[in-house]
Amino acid sequence: MPANAAYANSRTPAGHVPDPLVDAHDGESRGLPDMPPDPVMEAFGLNVYYGDFHAVHDVNLSFGRHEITALIGPSGCGKSTVLRCLNRMNDLVTGARVEGEVTYHGQNMYARNVDPIAVRTHIGMVFQKPNPFPKSIYDNIAYGPKVTGMKVENMDDLVEGALRGAALWDEVKDKLKQSAYGLSGGQQQRLCIARTIATKPDVILMDEPCSALDPIATARVEDLMHELRSDYTIIIVTHNMQQAARVSDRTAFFTARADETTGNRTGLLVEFDRTSQMFSAPRDKRTEDYISGRFG
Amino acid sequence: MSIATTTAREVTQSLATGRSKEHGPAALIFLGLLWFSMFFGVVVLLVLIIDTIIEGSSRFDGALLTEYGSRVSPETTGFRAGILGSAWLMVFTALFAVPLGIAAALYLEEFANRDRWWNRLIELNLQNLAAVPSIVYGLLAVAVMALLGFDNSGTVLGGAIALALLILPVIIITTREAVRAVPREIRDGSLALGATVWQTTWRQTLPSAIPGIATGTILGLSRAIGEAAPLVVVGLAGSVRFDPEGLLSSITALPMQIFSLTSQSQEDFQTAASAAIVVLLVMILGLNGLAIFIRNKFQRTW
Ligand SMILES: Nc1ncnc2c1ncn2[C@@H]1O[C@H](COP(=O)(O)OP(=O)(O)OP(=O)(O)O)[C@@H](O)[C@H]1O
Ligand SMILES: [Mg+2]
Numbered sequence: 001m002p003a004n005a006a007y008a009n010s011r012t013p014a015g016h017v018p019d020p021l022v023d024a025h026d027g028e029s030r031g032l033p034d035m036p037p038d039p040v041m042e043a044f045g046l047n048v049y050y051g052d053f054h055a056v057h058d059v060n061l062s063f064g065r066h067e068i069t070a071l072i073g074p075s076g077c078g079k080s081t082v083l084r085c086l087n088r089m090n091d092l093v094t095g096a097r098v099e100g101e102v103t104y105h106g107q108n109m110y111a112r113n114v115d116p117i118a119v120r121t122h123i124g125m126v127f128q129k130p131n132p133f134p135k136s137i138y139d140n141i142a143y144g145p146k147v148t149g150m151k152v153e154n155m156d157d158l159v160e161g162a163l164r165g166a167a168l169w170d171e172v173k174d175k176l177k178q179s180a181y182g183l184s185g186g187q188q189q190r191l192c193i194a195r196t197i198a199t200k201p202d203v204i205l206m207d208e209p210c211s212a213l214d215p216i217a218t219a220r221v222e223d224l225m226h227e228l229r230s231d232y233t234i235i236i237v238t239h240n241m242q243q244a245a246r247v248s249d250r251t252a253f254f255t256a257r258a259d260e261t262t263g264n265r266t267g268l269l270v271e272f273d274r275t276s277q278m279f280s281a282p283r284d285k286r287t288e289d290y291i292s293g294r295f296g
Numbered sequence: 297m298s299i300a301t302t303t304a305r306e307v308t309q310s311l312a313t314g315r316s317k318e319h320g321p322a323a324l325i326f327l328g329l330l331w332f333s334m335f336f337g338v339v340v341l342l343v344l345i346i347d348t349i350i351e352g353s354s355r356f357d358g359a360l361l362t363e364y365g366s367r368v369s370p371e372t373t374g375f376r377a378g379i380l381g382s383a384w385l386m387v388f389t390a391l392f393a394v395p396l397g398i399a400a401a402l403y404l405e406e407f408a409n410r411d412r413w414w415n416r417l418i419e420l421n422l423q424n425l426a427a428v429p430s431i432v433y434g435l436l437a438v439a440v441m442a443l444l445g446f447d448n449s450g451t452v453l454g455g456a457i458a459l460a461l462l463i464l465p466v467i468i469i470t471t472r473e474a475v476r477a478v479p480r481e482i483r484d485g486s487l488a489l490g491a492t493v494w495q496t497t498w499r500q501t502l503p504s505a506i507p508g509i510a511t512g513t514i515l516g517l518s519r520a521i522g523e524a525a526p527l528v529v530v531g532l533a534g535s536v537r538f539d540p541e542g543l544l545s546s547i548t549a550l551p552m553q554i555f556s557l558t559s560q561s562q563e564d565f566q567t568a569a570s571a572a573i574v575v576l577l578v579m580i581l582g583l584n585g586l587a588i589f590i591r592n593k594f595q596r597t598w
Contacts, residue, residue, distance in 0.1 A: 089488060094409075121490035131481035134504055144489035147499065192485070199489055 034274050036064025036250065040203060040233045041086060041123075045100035048081050048090065054259075055081050057268045058100075061252055063203070068225060068234045070244035070275065073254030074290070078267025079237040082254070083205050086235065087123035088116040104203075121148050124196035128208040130188035132180035132195075137163075137172050140180045140191055144199040158198060165231075166194035167224050186217025190224065197232070204228065206236040210243065222247050241291055244275065251275045253287045345577070352570030360571050365535040365553060370564035375572045377536045378554075381452075381547035382521055382579070384540045388456035389463065389520055394513055396460070397467030398502075404468075405475045406497050426465040433462040434529025441530075446544075450531035453543045458526040463516035470512020474505035507594035511587045518583035522576060524551035550576050 039062035048056040056078040063069050071079045084090040085098055088109060101108045109119050133140050141159045145152050152158050159176070163169040168190045172183070180191055189209060196204055206225075210218040225234055225247050238244050244251050252272040256265040271284045282288040317323075363374025404422075408415040437458030441449035448454075478501050486496040533548045534556030540547045550572060557569040 087488065089484070092484075092487060094411075117490055117492055120488055125484075125488035127481060127484060127488075129481055131479070131485040133482060133485065133500060143486070143499070144491075147486070147489065147491040147495045195485075195489065 034277070036062050036067060038065045039063060040065045040105065041235075042103045043082070043085070043100065044103070046082065046085060046102065047099040048078065048085060049097040049099075050093070051095040053264055054266045056085075057266045059254075059269045061269065061272060063233055063235055064250065065233050066229055066231075067249040068229055068236060068247050070248035070251045071235065071237045071254065072239070072241065072244050072251060072290075073267070073270075074256065075239075076265060076267070077254040077256040079254055080207050081267065083125075083207055083235065083237050086203070086205055087125055088119050089125060091116050121199055122201055123203040123205060124199060124201035126189070126192050126196055126204065126206040126209050129212050130185055130192055132183070132188050132191050135180065136177050137180050137183070137191060138176040140195050141198045144195055148199055150199065162194040162198035163191075165197050165228070166190045167220065167227070168194055184217070186213050186220060189213060189217070189221060193221070193224065193228075197228070201232065203233045203235065206234065208237050208239060211239060218243070241279075245279050248275045251278045253278065253282075253284075253290060255286055255290070348570045348573050348577075352567060352572070352574050355567050355571035356574075360568070360575070364537045365557075370560075370562050370568065373557075373565065373568050375550060375553055375568075375575065377539070377548050378550040378552065378572070379575065380539050381455075381532075381536075381552075382550040382576075384452050384547065385455050385459060385549055386517055386521055388452055388543070389459040390513065390517060392456055392460035393464050393467055393516070397464050397513075398471050398509060400464075401468045401471035401475060402497060402502070405472050406493065406501065422465055422468055426469060429525075430462050430523050431525040431529055434458050434526030436461055437526065437530050448531070448544075448546065450533060450546055451544050452540055452547055454530045455527050455532055455547065455549065458530050459520040459523065462523065462526060463520050466516040466519065467509075467513055470515070471505065471509045474508025474512065475501055477508065478504045507591055510590045510594075514583050514587040514590070518580045518587075521579060521583070522551055524549070524555050527552050528555070550579075 042062040046059040090096045253270045271287045359372045366373045557565045
């Protein structure tokens, strides 16, 4: 059952063999965490390996429609790894292996007959470092629709729409033919968001989208995320706890645990809940330590 | 005096010693050696070039470029056949080597799985190929021509095959470097939009790598244009008295002509050979200049 699957990570129900990687910190019954009512994507028993290295252990999550879900946790706990599994970008990493299921509208994206290219047209991604293509602003936006063979009646309209959608139109409407490299970092990142929404995805994944931006550019991107929420489902990785608290509806907290024999640090999901709940009354001691800065 | 001022003074003293370790005797000797080595190389080269220019200077005339080679009138012998032959060779060498080299480099960089033994073998071979003596490529070209069913390999086709094989490793290696310099983020950005690896390579990686590829190709060509050894093996003539007309016309090349003239005893032929060397140098300098121009014009900082 998906709704409880995530919960099983932080609790050990009666009769269940305790998982060595999850310690039974909590146990008090404070009621079930509140699961998204209308999940667009869900992960079940997601395990990721890089070669022999077990990077992520048994993650269960669900992402609600028109919600912003934040993935937080210390460095190296596998947030980016989990995020990349959600649009099969991990397929491109040599040696990466994914076990478990990731469903999109109930369909397992790791099933044999699923085309990872098609997955990525539905689930777009924005990266940590703004990475516009070395082309004009216009061509940056038009690239996605062109390569995916989207039927476009009027490319100019589509470009304008995408740029408006990313709150960038007014700043660039007079220099669409100029190189995207002439934009500021914050503008470049919004261009990358515009480029992503130009292919009309359903879900947008963002991996620390503001970590290369100054506070003003960050605020603009955060505002943008709020606007985008009414049309898209957003999943964002962030190191910034205030940002998670400001923008997200739900938060998933990950941490890494060292294996006793090998010392390899495997990431696992500790807690997944409404952001308000998580930041006011975390259920798990580790979450509490992390968000109050007592992590160490 | 406060503690802060005392410490500040100590720091100043330890910094302002009046001596510098950069100028110790050992460092100076070593620097001198470096300078000497550099001057040695540059001076030898300059002397050679100036000597050649002086020797050939009496023949810097129109006939040098427009006349065919002549045994009867050594004072007006020209290198028309060689210059045209070399130009044709360069064009076809580039036509053969560039697509093959780019394709091979793209395969190795973007598609090949490095864990497979055959890909590692190819890579190892490639590095060795770049060190193979050029004469061997001449033999290889003769073999290829025989396989293709041509009796006479001393043609544009035979020569271009030899030179293309010769510069293929250089083109592959420089193209791979240019492709590798395109940041991973550009590829990821394209793939995340739903582009295939093929589309990403064709529309993002390759265009971004073109300046590097062009520079590598031109440098390869400027090496090929000065080669005589593989062309001798292929059987190019030392002198012809007609212009090249097609892939299968017999030709000569500038280095070949120079080579055959320097073995003549008459003074006028020696002078003509020196003048032709200057022509060859100018052609090579032109190619290198073009490479530098392309690199600067399209240089991209990420
Ligand atoms: N391509 C890869 N090959 C091998 N190991 C990898 C690869 N990518 C990530 N890892 C490992 O997987 C673990 C999780 O990495 P990941 O990048 O997902 O962490 P993260 O939570 O995003 O960290 P950060 O907050 O620093 O971005 C790390 O131990 C990392 O070393
Ligand atoms: Mg990360």
